[in-house]
Amino acid sequence: MAKIVVALGGNAILSTDASASAQMQAVRNTAHELINFIKNGDQLIITHGNGPQVGNLLLQQMNSDSKSNPAMPLDTCGAMTQGSIGYWFENALNEELAENGIKRSVISIVTQTIVDETDPAFKSPSKPIGPFYTKEEADQMKSAHSDWELVEDSGRGYRRVVPSPKPLIINEYEAIQKVVEAGIIPIVSGGGGIPVVKQGNKLIGKEAVIDKDFSASKIAQLVNADQLIILTSVGGVFYNFGKPDQKEVKDVTASELQEHIDSHEFAAGSMLPKVQAAVDFVNETGNSAVIGALEDVAKIIQGSEGTKITAK
Numbered sequence: 001m002a003k004i005v006v007a008l009g010g011n012a013i014l015s016t017d018a019s020a021s022a023q024m025q026a027v028r029n030t031a032h033e034l035i036n037f038i039k040n041g042d043q044l045i046i047t048h049g050n051g052p053q054v055g056n057l058l059l060q061q062m063n064s065d066s067k068s069n070p071a072m073p074l075d076t077c078g079a080m081t082q083g084s085i086g087y088w089f090e091n092a093l094n095e096e097l098a099e100n101g102i103k104r105s106v107i108s109i110v111t112q113t114i115v116d117e118t119d120p121a122f123k124s125p126s127k128p129i130g131p132f133y134t135k136e137e138a139d140q141m142k143s144a145h146s147d148w149e150l151v152e153d154s155g156r157g158y159r160r161v162v163p164s165p166k167p168l169i170i171n172e173y174e175a176i177q178k179v180v181e182a183g184i185i186p187i188v189s190g191g192g193g194i195p196v197v198k199q200g201n202k203l204i205g206k207e208a209v210i211d212k213d214f215s216a217s218k219i220a221q222l223v224n225a226d227q228l229i230i231l232t233s234v235g236g237v238f239y240n241f242g243k244p245d246q247k248e249v250k251d252v253t254a255s256e257l258q259e260h261i262d263s264h265e266f267a268a269g270s271m272l273p274k275v276q277a278a279v280d281f282v283n284e285t286g287n288s289a290v291i292g293a294l295e296d297v298a299k300i301i302q303g304s305e306g307t308k309i310t311a312k
């Protein structure tokens with residue numbers, strides 16, 4: 001039995017339809033894949049992104065600017081998405097467990113991630129959130145909201161970007177460890193965790209969105225996970241991605257992957273955080289990490305799919 005942290009990307013929650021019912025269905029499909037780990041006897045710690053959801057929620061806040069119904073700040077929106085996505089996952093996993101006759105408890109934990117107030121990321125927004133815009137729409141949004149920054153996101157359109165400081169510590173990791181020891185499946189650090197800074201005994205929320213891949217790596221290190229598995233929409237890591245000579249990487253050492261990171265092989269905002277998070281986990285623990293597709297879970301468990309990153 002292995003203790004595995006599984007990080008779930010956008011496609012695990014949202015396809016093209018952002019309605020609650022469509023996202024719940026996507027999460028049910030994801031739970032149907034994740035049950036393979038439980039059947040395999042693995043202990044799961046689940047974490048997930050919130051980029052599309054927190055961006056959409058922020059847009060909804062723009063219609064709530066009255067004194068009696070004020071807009072919520074980004075850290076609170078992050079907490080709200082942990083709640084909604086955690087609720088969807090709890091129910092989807094419970095349904096899947098029941099269908100397979102497995103008695104296990106699932107709990108979603110509101111999780112805060114401590115960041116450094118002086119992290120330069122606060123001055124340089126980089127995390128894409130919310131919907132994709134065409135160039136024309138992006139220009140319109142920029143003129144309507146002078147404080148917004150928008151960037152082109154991996155050839156998929158333009159998106160708003162917000163600061164994304166690096167996680168230092170997952171505030172609730174000791175409680176999460178106890179939950180795991182009790183055999184409960186926790187859903188943690190949703191959206192990378194609510195970004196907070198420590199001031200004396202207080203945790204103060206910051207307007208940012210942490211990359212869930214970096215938080216997944218951090219929580220995996222803190223709970224001594226045997227493996228970190230990052231599930232996304234592509235079967236593995238490619239060198240020369242999108243070019244005629246692109247090549248899927250099957251087995252790779254952390255040091256070889258780091259060389260490719262250093263030579264700017266990977267796209268910021270999409271594959272770069274995944275490979276860096278995986279390399280960090282492998283370097284810190286000596287254990288392995290896998291980056292692969294959500295629909296390949298059964299084959300990833302067998303070791304026939306995904307990019308496996310090892311220490312040696």
Ligand SMILES: Nc1ncnc2c1ncn2[C@@H]1O[C@H](COP(=O)(O)OP(=O)(O)O)[C@@H](O)[C@H]1O
Nearest residue numbers: 009010232233234236237238241267269270271
């Ligand atoms: N070198 C690469 N290898 C594989 N996929 C890449 C690479 N560079 C960019 N990508 C893109 O990154 C996407 C995964 O990133 P993203 O969609 O941001 O992840 P998430 O699943 O966490 O939301 C893939 O679907 C693929 O289109």
Ligand SMILES: NC(=O)OP(=O)(O)O
Nearest residue numbers: 049050051191211212
């Ligand atoms: N917070 C975060 O990394 O979200 P996505 O994975 O959805 O971008």
